[in-house]
Amino acid sequence: MSSHAFDDAVALEPLGDGRFRGHTHPAYANMVGPFGGITAATLLRAVEQHPDVLGAPLSLTVNFAGPVADGEFEIEAVPVRTNRSTQHWSLTLTQGGAIATTATAVFGERRDTWSETETLAPDVAGPEQLEQQRMPDIIVWARNYEMRFADGIMTPGAGQASSSSTLWMRDAPPRPLDFASLAALCDVFYPRIFLRSGQMTPAGTVTLTIYFHADAQQLVAQGDAHLLATARGHRFNDGYFDQSATVWGHDGHLLASTHQLVYFKS
Amino acid sequence: MSSHAFDDAVALEPLGDGRFRGHTHPAYANMVGPFGGITAATLLRAVEQHPDVLGAPLSLTVNFAGPVADGEFEIEAVPVRTNRSTQHWSLTLTQGGAIATTATAVFGERRDTWSETETLAPDVAGPEQLEQQRMPDIIVWARNYEMRFADGIMTPGAGQASSSSTLWMRDAPPRPLDFASLAALCDVFYPRIFLRSGQMTPAGTVTLTIYFHADAQQLVAQGDAHLLATARGHRFNDGYFDQSATVWGHDGHLLASTHQLVYFKS
Numbered sequence: 001m002s003s004h005a006f007d008d009a010v011a012l013e014p015l016g017d018g019r020f021r022g023h024t025h026p027a028y029a030n031m032v033g034p035f036g037g038i039t040a041a042t043l044l045r046a047v048e049q050h051p052d053v054l055g056a057p058l059s060l061t062v063n064f065a066g067p068v069a070d071g072e073f074e075i076e077a078v079p080v081r082t083n084r085s086t087q088h089w090s091l092t093l094t095q096g097g098a099i100a101t102t103a104t105a106v107f108g109e110r111r112d113t114w115s116e117t118e119t120l121a122p123d124v125a126g127p128e129q130l131e132q133q134r135m136p137d138i139i140v141w142a143r144n145y146e147m148r149f150a151d152g153i154m155t156p157g158a159g160q161a162s163s164s165s166t167l168w169m170r171d172a173p174p175r176p177l178d179f180a181s182l183a184a185l186c187d188v189f190y191p192r193i194f195l196r197s198g199q200m201t202p203a204g205t206v207t208l209t210i211y212f213h214a215d216a217q218q219l220v221a222q223g224d225a226h227l228l229a230t231a232r233g234h235r236f237n238d239g240y241f242d243q244s245a246t247v248w249g250h251d252g253h254l255l256a257s258t259h260q261l262v263y264f265k266s
Numbered sequence: 267m268s269s270h271a272f273d274d275a276v277a278l279e280p281l282g283d284g285r286f287r288g289h290t291h292p293a294y295a296n297m298v299g300p301f302g303g304i305t306a307a308t309l310l311r312a313v314e315q316h317p318d319v320l321g322a323p324l325s326l327t328v329n330f331a332g333p334v335a336d337g338e339f340e341i342e343a344v345p346v347r348t349n350r351s352t353q354h355w356s357l358t359l360t361q362g363g364a365i366a367t368t369a370t371a372v373f374g375e376r377r378d379t380w381s382e383t384e385t386l387a388p389d390v391a392g393p394e395q396l397e398q399q400r401m402p403d404i405i406v407w408a409r410n411y412e413m414r415f416a417d418g419i420m421t422p423g424a425g426q427a428s429s430s431s432t433l434w435m436r437d438a439p440p441r442p443l444d445f446a447s448l449a450a451l452c453d454v455f456y457p458r459i460f461l462r463s464g465q466m467t468p469a470g471t472v473t474l475t476i477y478f479h480a481d482a483q484q485l486v487a488q489g490d491a492h493l494l495a496t497a498r499g500h501r502f503n504d505g506y507f508d509q510s511a512t513v514w515g516h517d518g519h520l521l522a523s524t525h526q527l528v529y530f531k532s
Contacts, residue, residue: 065354110504238376
């Protein structure tokens, strides 16, 4: 049985002292360098594989400082502070000694508390009732994701009044959900400027933050079912915009909320 | 003429090599250590004062790794990568050699592009029509902020169904807006769990991210007028919740969007 391309893409070879060697994967190529979501997933995976890791991911911030070239890279993961129930990490991804990506992550242990979800999943048709959308072939990484839009499909040549999209999504072929694949799924919402302008203008994530609301058990419970997500932008101006998204499980649990600042040309 | 307490609180003494010495300020004390917003503002100020800084703030992520004790601290600001129009920073705040706070920031230059604000300011009564709220005296830092709520005031002893608050806010006494004071204002929204539970349960920000949508000129145009903000939480569970807020100028411009993950006990 061959492994899923996702597992190959985030695979890391431990080099000791919190350093890991990885390799870009052609299946997750973007127009320039790899899909940001796979870089985020790989950084998270470095912490997960670190011998000193405490608990599970609570948050991840990834700063896309420069392009990642096809080929090998090295990740260094440093546990800068370990408390009783939380652990703070600083990470760098380098190629030939130059920093391409920086990140910080918070891991920790969860305790049972009062719980409530205030941002509920929108009431939309199920994934089986919605058509699968294909991205243009030029966006190689998108072939690894099944996306079925309830609303907010980009229409080439026609700008839209809203940047909001709601879609069912999962890995293609399906793969059981884990923290790394959820991190990557938090970046599948193509730049909201595409929806507003109706054009694939040059755009790229500058910084991405993910808050994880689920524990490992809740992720396992998702299996390889579709997740539901809504994404939208807030303000577009002077070459940058921000977009936020929320990701629910097929069972309606809010699994992650994610935010990013995106560079664009117009 | 004496300076504003805010300016004293974020004042830094350059030590060379990107290092700065700062000092906690009693006026910005929180229940444990300083108000997180003043720490965020001070970290941003370190980059602003660095001789190699490029442009203005685009984003800031601050990770509250451990408590900051009253007294001196040192900030190190490292420009890890400088591109043509963006610059990526890594920052640490240490006391006695121990890391209390880490941060990453992106600074850059803005260019004129297609612009639109999709998340508009809510239509609420003006600040002059709303009563000024006083926080309990135990929250010392809150005395430096004027807050006039349009909705979502915490009612001690009575939990509420929504964690949303909309308020006018500014420094008290009024002070012309700049990036550092805007960063601090992005953290004045007390933990949303207070609203939901009706109790000031133990809670603290774990990680805070701010996206700046305005340039220096737009901030100067605000003068010391009230800003309008809406904050709300998404999911509360297992000891953590996230909250997001948007901050508009008195002229309706979206100045910042901000997100945080908060630890709580219940």
